[in-house]
Amino acid sequence: MTNIAGRAVNPIGLGCMSLSHAYGKPPPPEEGAKLLHRALDLGYDHLDTARIYGLGRNEILIGETLKGRRREFVLASKCGIVIDGDKRRIDCAPATIHAAIEASLAALQTDHIDLYYLHRRDFTVPIEESVGALADAVKAGKIGAIGLSEMSAKTLRRAAAVHPIAAMQTEYSPWTRNPEIAVLEACRELGTTFVAFSPVGRGMLAGGVADPAQLVDGDLRRGMPRFNAENWPVNKALYDGFAVLAADAAVTPAQLALGWVLARGPHVVAIPGTASIAHLDENIARHDWRPDVALMAAVDALINQATVAGHRYSPAMDASIDTERFA
DSSP states (O other), X not given: OEEETTEEEOSBOEEOGGGTSSSSSOOOHHHHHHHXXXXXXXXXXXXXXXXXXXXXXXXXXXXXXXXXXGGGSEEEEEEOEEEETTEEEEOOOHHHHHHHHHHHHHHHTOSOBSEEEEOSOOTTSOHHHHHHHHHHHHHTTSBSOEEEESOOHHHHHHXXXXXXXXXXXXXXXXXXXXXXXXXXXXXXXXXXXXEEESTTTTTGGGTOXXXXXXXXXXXXXXXXXXXXXXXXXXXXXXXXXHHHHHHHTTSOHHHHHHHHHHTTOTTEEEOOBOSOHHHHHHHHHTTTOOOOHHHHHHHHHHSSTTTSOSOSSOHHHHTTOOSOOOO
């Protein structure tokens, strides 16, 4: 077990975004509800959502489906990314944060959210002011703990000087190594849980992308450089080698990716997302398995920041990220 927001949880939680948007066509609400109940029945006890997921529909789905099982899991949500028509902006002003918390509480049909994140860094508002607004919500009993998402070690330290930061959520897997520059260690030093999102490489390390050209319109990966026609052949070859390593270890590629992430330290948890009950079962089935030293080294030699082709985000999306970058 690992601790997050003051509670012991299974090190593998559930990222709920896929139930409302982002990857492929989301399932109908009744199918999403079945998956959420199945998740709790399997032992998932950390569910992660956000105001932006499905433009609020994801929080509504969780609230309506699980209001009767609220005590069974750590509930995490996020604010800070705002959609106005066809425009997207980052807004972490205190007034915006307080309004977002009220909207989240209503959608989730609860009076308390265990962990509430700033989804992205608002470079127009000092991080101290944004965290101060969340600290006020902690004092008011509306949220239990504060988290940050896709932010740097420097920003984490500034934030922690205002209020303890329970969690830092950032993309992390063998093919996205940015947290290794500074954030993983800063979290360890500060007692902050590191929450790895996209721990199976946006489906790539689970064998979930056969041909990016076949992804449906609106799938986020269609705009990500690593999935374009130039870079995909290189990255597909990396997956093929990764799948061999997984087979030799008698685990699935997704289980190898998750085990690799969790082996980075006892302060690390992973929140793979899925709209598939079969994948939900697969992801948690080996939650206590970790690769040995030799297998970790083999993965590191095969897939790393030097061997992966392409940036993880488009230039426009990358501009909103505060996480450290490799030269």
